[in-house]
Amino acid sequence: MTDPAIVPLRADAERNRQRLLAAAKDLFATRGLDVTLDDIARHAGVGTGTAYRRFPNKDVLIEALMVDRINELGAIAQECLQEPDPWRGIVGYFERALALQAADRGLKEVLFSAGRGRERVAHARRALAPAVTKLVRRAVEAGAVRSDLSTSDVPLINFMLNTIVDFGRDVEPELYRRYLAIVLDGLRPRDDLAPLPVDALGVREFQDGMARWKR
Amino acid sequence: MTDPAIVPLRADAERNRQRLLAAAKDLFATRGLDVTLDDIARHAGVGTGTAYRRFPNKDVLIEALMVDRINELGAIAQECLQEPDPWRGIVGYFERALALQAADRGLKEVLFSAGRGRERVAHARRALAPAVTKLVRRAVEAGAVRSDLSTSDVPLINFMLNTIVDFGRDVEPELYRRYLAIVLDGLRPRDDLAPLPVDALGVREFQDGMARWKR
């Protein structure tokens, strides 16, 4: 679509563009997606005018940076599918995905935000689903997890553990691993297990929830 | 402190005060604590001036209404201590506490917000701790829950399940019960249980986390 070779940027312009991207990456990771373009400009040592000229609005910047990060998650899911033990596959996915989100506040926000014009983000997010579905299905079939575990449980568990990630960020960054362990123990099969009291969300309902979900 | 009998309000003033309280209770529950005093006034069918005359700022209103609700939680914890089975005590506490929070958005927000001048709220919250501690301790001692469960786990688990409460509110209000069940299964003792990888937060760390925690 946007051919980068249409009109090559002048050297100083290109340098500033890189600085802006680096600053944005940094600020998104440490302070989340609601930093200001003005903030990013300042952090990049560049005027706000320059920032707005290069990136018409923040969403463009978010897409440019965050699609890659979401794809990293996809890669992790794929790798976890290679793991022969289905249980370790699930565990590995949660551990690595959460570690990524713990290190990047923006990633977490972009994963769980209603689109509003973030097409490519939404697309990347959807691309994540098949691998996660497989991860869950093979674990259920192998009897490695409780039989009523469903695909949509994975993002929701991820979501709720993010709360702890945020809470612990400045106190005990590893805290989320404690609660992940508890949840994982709750996912393992066991003989005296009562069936879950409420059905998992279906794909449609889940998307509906995502859409209505705000901040 | 504020003796309500110093100068009794005129009848119309008292009536408006009640209307404002009712409107605030309603809006806090359905839309959360960040509704405007102007919103509340409109919803009460009263001018904004009247609202500000009666309640100098929103925090006063929040305290007036929310301290009671937090005390309800305390009462729940007490009742659950009466329950002879320690496991059912824990389960009952989570179920009832979460049901309360699911029905009142404001309650959840006030439970997990840094004080900023909400002394009485903070006080009521602290008053909750002893009962919860007992609930946990007797369950651990009875072997009804995993032995490494700690007091501070209860509010944090509550906190993370609130995420699901919010997510599900407009899609499937009972959804949180599914994840509560998973977590509870993760709390039960079992022979092949690895110890939790990270220590629970101590009282001091927990309070530290609460204080740093923003929005």
Next chain:
DNA sequence: CACAACCGGAGACTGCTCCTCCACTCTCTA
């Protein structure tokens, strides 16, 4: 009935983010 208490709500004020504008600077090319 008199008058203090009370009312309503327009709008002043504050604090924020987004974004534009334009006098000046720098790069690139001929």
Next chain:
DNA sequence: TAGAGAGTGGAGGAGCAGTCTCCGGTTGTG
């Protein structure tokens, strides 16, 4: 190496949302 024009920076305007005040008019009460 000089001139055209791309690029710069940051003050400041527009817009918005929440908080709170002020005061002409109304109402309850002794």
